[in-house]
Amino acid sequence: MAEPPPNRQPPSSRTAFIEATADLMRRQGYGATAISEIVALSGAPKGSLYFHFPGGKEQLAAEAVSSAGERLRGQIAAILSSSDDLAVCIGRLIDALAAGLERSDYQRGCPIATVTLEAASASEAIRVSADAVFGSWLTVLAARMRADGLDPAAAERRATFVLSAVEGALILARARGQLEPLIAVRQELTAGPFGR
Amino acid sequence: MAEPPPNRQPPSSRTAFIEATADLMRRQGYGATAISEIVALSGAPKGSLYFHFPGGKEQLAAEAVSSAGERLRGQIAAILSSSDDLAVCIGRLIDALAAGLERSDYQRGCPIATVTLEAASASEAIRVSADAVFGSWLTVLAARMRADGLDPAAAERRATFVLSAVEGALILARARGQLEPLIAVRQELTAGPFGR
Amino acid sequence: MAEPPPNRQPPSSRTAFIEATADLMRRQGYGATAISEIVALSGAPKGSLYFHFPGGKEQLAAEAVSSAGERLRGQIAAILSSSDDLAVCIGRLIDALAAGLERSDYQRGCPIATVTLEAASASEAIRVSADAVFGSWLTVLAARMRADGLDPAAAERRATFVLSAVEGALILARARGQLEPLIAVRQELTAGPFGR
Amino acid sequence: MAEPPPNRQPPSSRTAFIEATADLMRRQGYGATAISEIVALSGAPKGSLYFHFPGGKEQLAAEAVSSAGERLRGQIAAILSSSDDLAVCIGRLIDALAAGLERSDYQRGCPIATVTLEAASASEAIRVSADAVFGSWLTVLAARMRADGLDPAAAERRATFVLSAVEGALILARARGQLEPLIAVRQELTAGPFGR
DNA sequence: ACTATCGGGACCTCCCGTTGTT
DNA sequence: AACAACGGGAGGTCCCGATAGT
Numbered sequence: 001m002a003e004p005p006p007n008r009q010p011p012s013s014r015t016a017f018i019e020a021t022a023d024l025m026r027r028q029g030y031g032a033t034a035i036s037e038i039v040a041l042s043g044a045p046k047g048s049l050y051f052h053f054p055g056g057k058e059q060l061a062a063e064a065v066s067s068a069g070e071r072l073r074g075q076i077a078a079i080l081s082s083s084d085d086l087a088v089c090i091g092r093l094i095d096a097l098a099a100g101l102e103r104s105d106y107q108r109g110c111p112i113a114t115v116t117l118e119a120a121s122a123s124e125a126i127r128v129s130a131d132a133v134f135g136s137w138l139t140v141l142a143a144r145m146r147a148d149g150l151d152p153a154a155a156e157r158r159a160t161f162v163l164s165a166v167e168g169a170l171i172l173a174r175a176r177g178q179l180e181p182l183i184a185v186r187q188e189l190t191a192g193p194f195g196r
Numbered sequence: 197m198a199e200p201p202p203n204r205q206p207p208s209s210r211t212a213f214i215e216a217t218a219d220l221m222r223r224q225g226y227g228a229t230a231i232s233e234i235v236a237l238s239g240a241p242k243g244s245l246y247f248h249f250p251g252g253k254e255q256l257a258a259e260a261v262s263s264a265g266e267r268l269r270g271q272i273a274a275i276l277s278s279s280d281d282l283a284v285c286i287g288r289l290i291d292a293l294a295a296g297l298e299r300s301d302y303q304r305g306c307p308i309a310t311v312t313l314e315a316a317s318a319s320e321a322i323r324v325s326a327d328a329v330f331g332s333w334l335t336v337l338a339a340r341m342r343a344d345g346l347d348p349a350a351a352e353r354r355a356t357f358v359l360s361a362v363e364g365a366l367i368l369a370r371a372r373g374q375l376e377p378l379i380a381v382r383q384e385l386t387a388g389p390f391g392r
Numbered sequence: 393m394a395e396p397p398p399n400r401q402p403p404s405s406r407t408a409f410i411e412a413t414a415d416l417m418r419r420q421g422y423g424a425t426a427i428s429e430i431v432a433l434s435g436a437p438k439g440s441l442y443f444h445f446p447g448g449k450e451q452l453a454a455e456a457v458s459s460a461g462e463r464l465r466g467q468i469a470a471i472l473s474s475s476d477d478l479a480v481c482i483g484r485l486i487d488a489l490a491a492g493l494e495r496s497d498y499q500r501g502c503p504i505a506t507v508t509l510e511a512a513s514a515s516e517a518i519r520v521s522a523d524a525v526f527g528s529w530l531t532v533l534a535a536r537m538r539a540d541g542l543d544p545a546a547a548e549r550r551a552t553f554v555l556s557a558v559e560g561a562l563i564l565a566r567a568r569g570q571l572e573p574l575i576a577v578r579q580e581l582t583a584g585p586f587g588r
Numbered sequence: 589m590a591e592p593p594p595n596r597q598p599p600s601s602r603t604a605f606i607e608a609t610a611d612l613m614r615r616q617g618y619g620a621t622a623i624s625e626i627v628a629l630s631g632a633p634k635g636s637l638y639f640h641f642p643g644g645k646e647q648l649a650a651e652a653v654s655s656a657g658e659r660l661r662g663q664i665a666a667i668l669s670s671s672d673d674l675a676v677c678i679g680r681l682i683d684a685l686a687a688g689l690e691r692s693d694y695q696r697g698c699p700i701a702t703v704t705l706e707a708a709s710a711s712e713a714i715r716v717s718a719d720a721v722f723g724s725w726l727t728v729l730a731a732r733m734r735a736d737g738l739d740p741a742a743a744e745r746r747a748t749f750v751l752s753a754v755e756g757a758l759i760l761a762r763a764r765g766q767l768e769p770l771i772a773v774r775q776e777l778t779a780g781p782f783g784r
Numbered sequence: 785a786c787t788a789t790c791g792g793g794a795c796c797t798c799c800c801g802t803t804g805t806t
Numbered sequence: 807a808a809c810a811a812c813g814g815g816a817g818g819t820c821c822c823g824a825t826a827g828t
Contacts, residue, residue, distance in 0.1 A: 013807080029314040031227020035800060047808035049801095056801065107317045114313040116371045118225040121303045130371040160368065160380040167367050168360030175312045175326040184356040209789080231818060243791040246820065253818065405785080421706040423619020427822065439786040448823065499709045506705040508763045510617040513695045522763040552760065552772040559759050560752030567704045567718040576748040601811080623796060635813040638798065645796070790825075796818100803812075 014052045016042040021064035026111035027104075030061055030119045030126070055125075061115060062129040068111040069133025076137055080144045087190040089144070094166060094186040098179050101170065106177050109170040137163060165189060210248045212238040217260035222307035223300070226257055226315045226322070251321075257311060258325040264307040265329025272333055276340045283386040285340070290362060290382040294375050297366065302373050305366040333359060361385060406444045408434040413456035418503040419496075422453055422511045422518070447517075453507060454521040460503040461525025468529055472536045479582040481536070486558060486578040490571050493562065498569050501562040529555060557581060602640045604630040609652035614699035615692070618649055618707045618714070643713075649703060650717040656699040657721025664725055668732045675778040677732070682754060682774040686767050689758065694765050697758040725751060753777060 020042035024033040035057055039046045053059045079096065080089045100108055112130050120127040141159035142152075150158060165185050172181035216238035220229040231253055235242045249255045275292065276285045296304055308326050316323040337355035338348075346354060361381050368377035412434035416425040427449055431438045445451045471488065472481045492500055504522050512519040533551035534544075542550060557577050564573035608630035612621040623645055627634045641647045667684065668677045688696055700718050708715040729747035730740075738746060753773050760769035 027317050029225065029227060031225060032314065032318065034798080036798085045808050047810085051807060109313065112371075113367050116367055117305065117310040118228060118314055120370050121223055122228065127371060127373065131373070134368055134371050157380040157383060160365070160377050161361060161384040164364030164368060164377060164381050165357060165361040167364030168362065169356070169364075171309050171312055171363050172330055172356065172360060174316050175308075175323060175330050177323065177327070181356050181360060184353040185360050187353060188357040230816080232816085241790050241792085243793095244789060247789065252820095419709050421617065421619060423617060424706065424710065426820080428820085437786055439788085442823070443785060501705065504763075505759050508759055509697065509702040510620060510706055512762050513615055514620065519763060519765065523765070526760055526763050549772040549775060552757070552769050553753060553776040556756030556760060556769060556773050557749060557753040558756065560755030560757075561748070563701050563704055563755050564722055564748065564752060566708050567700075567715060567722050569715065569719070573748050573752060576745040577752050579745060580749040622794080624794085633812050633814090635815095636811055639811060644798095785828100787828080788826095791823090793821090795820075798817075799815090801813090804810095806807100806809080 013042075013044040013048045016044045017049060017052060017060065018064050018067050021060045022068040022111055025061060025064060025115050026068070026109070027107045027114075029114045030057075035060075058123050058125055061119065061123070062125045065112055065115055065126060065129040065133060069130075069136065072111070073133075073136045073140060077140050080140060086144065086148050090162060091186055091190045094169075094182055094189070097166065097170065098173075098182045098186075101173060101182070102179060106174050109174050110167055113167055113170065134163070162189060209238075209240040209244050212240040213245060213248060213256060214260050214263050216240075217256045218264040218307055221257060221260060221311050222264065222305070223303040223310075225310045226253075231256075254315075254319050254321055257315060258319070258321045261308055261311055261322060261325040261329060265326075265332065268307070269329070269332050269336060273336050276336060282340065282344050286358060287382055287386045290365075290378055290385070293362065293366065294369075294378045294382075297369060297378070298375060302370050305370050306363055309363055309366065330359070358385060405434075405436040405440045408436045409441060409444060409452065410456050410459050413452045414460040414503055417453060417456060417507050418460070418501070419499045419506075421506045422449075427452075450515050450517055453511065453515070454517045457504055457507055457518060457521040457525060461522075461528065464503070465525075465528045465532060469532050472532060478536065478540050482554065483578055483582045486561075486574055486581070489558065489562065490565075490574045490578075493565060493574070494571060498566050501566050502559055505559055505562065526555070554581060601630075601632040601636050604632040605637060605640060605648060606652050606655050608632075609648045610656040610699055613649060613652060613703050614656070614697070615695045617702045618645075623648075646707075646711050646713055649707060650711070650713045653700055653703055653714060653717040653721060657718075657724065660699070661721075661724045661728060665728050668728060674732065674736050678750065679774055679778045682757075682770055682777070685754065685758065686761075686770045686774075689761060689770070690767060694762050697762050698755055701755055701758065722751070750777060 017038060020038045021033070024037060024041060035049065036046075038060070039049060049060075050056070053063070055062075075096070076093060079093050082092060083089050097110075112133050115126060116130040120130065138156070138159045141162060142155040145155035145158050146152060165188075166182075169181045169185040173179055213234060216234045217229070220233055220237060231245070234256070235245060245256075246252065249259070251258075271292070272289065275289045278288060279285050293306075308329050311322060312326040316326065334352070334355045337358060338351040341351035341354050342348060361384075362378075365377045365381040369375055409430060412430045413425070416429055416433060427441065428438075430452070431441060441452075442448070445455070447454075467488070468485065471485045474484060475481050504525050507518060508522040512522065530548070530551045533554060534547040537547035537550050538544060557580075558574075561573045561577040565571055605626060608626045609621070612625055612629060623637070626648070627637060637648075638644065641651070643650075663684070664681065667681050670680060671677050685698075700721050703714060704718040708718065726744070726747045729750060730743040733743035733746050734740060753776075754770075757769045757773040761767055
């Protein structure tokens with residue numbers, strides 16, 4: 001979990017491992033992702049893996065969760081500040097997720113949720129990592145809601161609600177192989193009693 | 197996937213396998229659940245496993261999803277008809293899920309979601325099974341909402357929305373190791389602009 | 393090995409098992425042929441297998457060897473008496489084997505040889521059965537050669553030689569996936585210094 | 589199948605695996621030879637097996653066939669150049685095979701034939717490997733026959749004939765548990781119309 | 785003579801992590 | 807940082823044969 005040397009040259013191997021891990025686990029989860037697969041997809045030399053990640057698969061997963069979570073946090077933040085109208089922002093957020101899901105044949109849902117459900121009971125490190133990621137997203141969301149006038153407690157609650165609905169819709173959409181659940185949630189969140 | 201002869205005497209081995217599978221996969225997911233573990237927990241004879249489930253682990257998982265989903269559908273239906281006030285019903289539903297989650301040390305979330313995220317990309321059979329389960333829950337929910345006066349399309353949408361929010365909250369709660377996300381969603385769903 | 397009740401009604405199950413066994417083992421050998429495969433191919437009920445063949449797979453193989461061997465002995469005898477010219481007979485014999493091999497995509501060689509090489513070291517019963525079959529073929533061949541004027545010892549030797557060459561050619565032909573070795577042996581045996 | 593780096597130091601593990609495989613399959617065939625048996629006999633570390641042979645049992649068998657075939661080719665070549673008299677050479681060849689067979693209690697026949705009959709229908713790789721081995725033997729034999737004055741086509745045919753007869757005799761001898769078929773073939777080949 | 789289970793033991797495969805070397 | 811090799815332990819699958827009941 002210790003961040004690598006801050007910012008010298010992009011240590012290409014280390015980064016490649018994390019990215020391969022994140023991509024594979026997003027689609028297959030923790031258990032179904034073999035280290036050999038990660039090595040193959042990353043293109044990096046296998047010998048270096050345990051040099052960079054002495055904690056093995058578990059450490060790799062935890063860092064992949066953090067890394068993917070951080071990236072998504074940035075995207076969420078960008079979308080949330082793309083309009084003055086909160087409902088419009090949420091609509092755009094869901095659209096972006098839906099587009100990614102469809103593009104990947106309903107394979108790439110939330111990169112955190114899959115690993116959470118699978119590994120939370122087995123690895124504290126992964127659970128903590130996932131919790132931190134969700135927390136960072138909620139922070140961004142809640143800030144936007146406070147900016148919209150909600151008091152801190154209500155903002156926190158509303159942020160949790162929105163994130164939950166979106167996460168849930170991603171699951172339903174993957175099960176169904178259709179975007180329809182995401183669309184329904186989008187409508188309720190932006191045009192229902194909520195988004196009014 | 198075809199059920200065995202409808203209803204003579206419950207062939208105890210077959211049922212025991214399915215129940216053990218459902219329980220283990222609810223907590224650990226598909227990949228982390230070993231067949232040997234299923235055999236051990238079920239108490240049934242190992243030799244019979246491939247007699248009852250020639251499709252192996254995949255068939256076992258698909259049937260476990262169906263079975264657990266069916267049972268939960270019954271519970272959902274019961275709770276949804278326990279009061280005239282829909283908001284009260286939804287509150288009770290979330291309370292029941294929250295209680296189960298807490299009782300199991302945040303291990304037993306939605307029995308379908310974990311397997312869906314993990315195996316949907318690898319096994320059509322499991323994906324279809326999960327979709328059918330979610331569909332059956334949505335049917336029950338939508339019916340209740342139509343009874344409350346919503347037109348069919350709105351009911352369907354609202355049902356999807358509620359289920360999504362609950363599923364998502366279960367994920368956040370497992371990641372955090374606290375009930376708080378479920379509580380937040382409960383509040384929004386029953387006391388917010390929605391439950392009003 | 394005890395023959396079944398001599399000749400009442402053709403016990404269809406028993407026969408079906410033997411025939412399925414003979415066909416599968418001719419192509420795949422002993423080890424690669426699963427009992428479940430035999431049951432499936434035979435179409436007979438699985439439950440009867442151990443009734444008819446309490447000795448299991450080994451007994452089944454031994455009887456299949458005998459049965460297939462006996463059938464082939466008849467065909468050999470017929471061909472050997474189809475002409476006054478021994479060379480012509482041998483040519484026809486090889487032609488028949490070659491045709492069968494080609495028709496089966498080089499899968500159906502000698503039904504005895506495969507099982508012999510594989511199981512001779514593991515099962516005396518099978519070895520004895522195979523030896524008896526080869527012996528019966530040699531008897532037929534030697535008789536024909538004596539009829540052609542060879543003295544008994546020379547006939548025995550010549551018969552062994554011819555059978556060996558044919559068996560060997562069947563192996564080479566299966567390895568190569570071409571009839572050419574059989575053709576070469578045919579030529580040597582019928583037109584060479586031998587067949588003169 | 590691509591050989592590893594040509595010839596630095598003999599990687600003892602890899603070689604040990606191949607030799608153990610060749611020995612076991614010569615006696616038992618492909619199906620009856622368990623990988624655990626190979627590991628045990630080789631004395632090499634089990635973990636390295638799938639490092640050296642990612643293709644598993646099939647690759648192991650194909651390489652064992654090649655390796656044993658190459659070794660035998662050398663011995664055949666040596667014997668074939670041990671005398672000016674071809675008949676004498678062939679006699680010595682059969683004697684050598686007979687001695688090996690008897691010494692091993694009729695277990696070690698042709699190391700290629702057994703695997704060919706068993707696995708040719710299941711594995712192209714093995715079939716090709718076996719075909720190459722037989723081809724290399726035929727090349728050696730045919731060369732010797734051309735040296736004896738036969739024209740190329742006749743030499744090829746005669747080589748195939750001799751090899752076939754020997755292979756066939758090895759089968760009959762294993763079935764019978766006696767050397768007699770080999771002796772008969774030897775006599776026909778060296779003293780009959782052929783060896784004259 | 786046939787059915788439906790049972791019983792446990794191997795089968796091959798492959799995985800994760802380590803070691804010594806460069 | 808990277809490599810080749812090791813080490814041993816499951817993983818899921820499936821098989822052969824038995825058993826109890828008809």
